[in-house]
Amino acid sequence: DADVTQTPRNRITKTGKRIMLECSQTKGHDRMYWYRQDPGLGLQLIYYSFDVKDINKGEISDGYSVSRQAQAKFSLSLESAIPNQTALYFCATSDGRQGFGNEQFFGPGTRLTVL
Amino acid sequence: GEDVEQSLFLSVREGDSSVINCTYTDSSSTYLYWYKQEPGAGLQLLTYIFSNMDMKQDQRLTVLLNKKDKHLSLRIADTQTGDSAIYFCAEANSGYSTLTFGKGTMLLVSP
Numbered sequence A: 001d002a003d004v005t006q007t008p009r010n011r012i013t014k015t016g017k018r019i020m021l022e023c024s025q026t027k028g029h030d031r032m033y034w035y036r037q038d039p040g041l042g043l044q045l046i047y048y049s050f051d052v053k054d055i056n057k058g059e060i061s062d063g064y065s066v067s068r069q070a071q072a073k074f075s076l077s078l079e080s081a082i083p084n085q086t087a088l089y090f091c092a093t094s095d096g097r098q099g100f101g102n103e104q105f106f107g108p109g110t111r112l113t114v115l
Numbered sequence B: 001g002e003d004v005e006q007s008l009f010l011s012v013r014e015g016d017s018s019v020i021n022c023t024y025t026d027s028s029s030t031y032l033y034w035y036k037q038e039p040g041a042g043l044q045l046l047t048y049i050f051s052n053m054d055m056k057q058d059q060r061l062t063v064l065l066n067k068k069d070k071h072l073s074l075r076i077a078d079t080q081t082g083d084s085a086i087y088f089c090a091e092a093n094s095g096y097s098t099l100t101f102g103k104g105t106m107l108l109v110s111p
Helices: none
Strands: A004-007 A010-013 A019-025 A031-038 A042-051 A054-057 A064-070 A073-078 A087-094 A104-106 A110-114 B004-006 B009-013 B018-024 B031-037 B043-050 B055-058 B061-066 B071-076 B085-092 B099-101 B105-110
Touching (some): A019 A031, A019 A087, A031 A064, B018 B031, B031 B061, B031 B071
Antiparallel strands (some): A004 A019, A031 A087, B018 B071, B061 B071, B085 B105
């Protein structure tokens, strides 16, 4: 079984709809991240969380919100989807203990299309 | 702030060596990473290097780090068609809290 899973894997929605992308992990890691990937732009950090009570904005958080329901679950919401949020979204986890250097483990991605 | 730069595309023939280059700006970076993304998949860690090292070798992979020039390279020996993918360079910030990724280098290996 995959250590980091994302649901759904593909989603097509319409402008203005609220969308939630979910991420679960079985690695026991404390840190979780949401990224979006656009062709030619690499990965951009949306939000990250170091534990259930710690949520931090990344470089492109506008238009997004997150919820850390448990150590193993981190969801990303688009409150009112717009076409330029069409992208590939990745969840990642890492072990926050010293010495691990923040090596991150990625889920398979969710391809979101906003019409 | 941190910035990581990579060339966007590299094309090589099967059996040749590939060298993917990366420059970074955060002189306090302690870990630098290479991730591989195959088509339709997430990123997988390929290798990493700690900042007190100049070189790391792992089978066909060689990572070279020049801290003075803030330059990182990944050499793949005997490149195979299965190595075709996007390769991302990333640096851990000084607090180990986040990674900054480059835009990725697409490696195309032709038979």
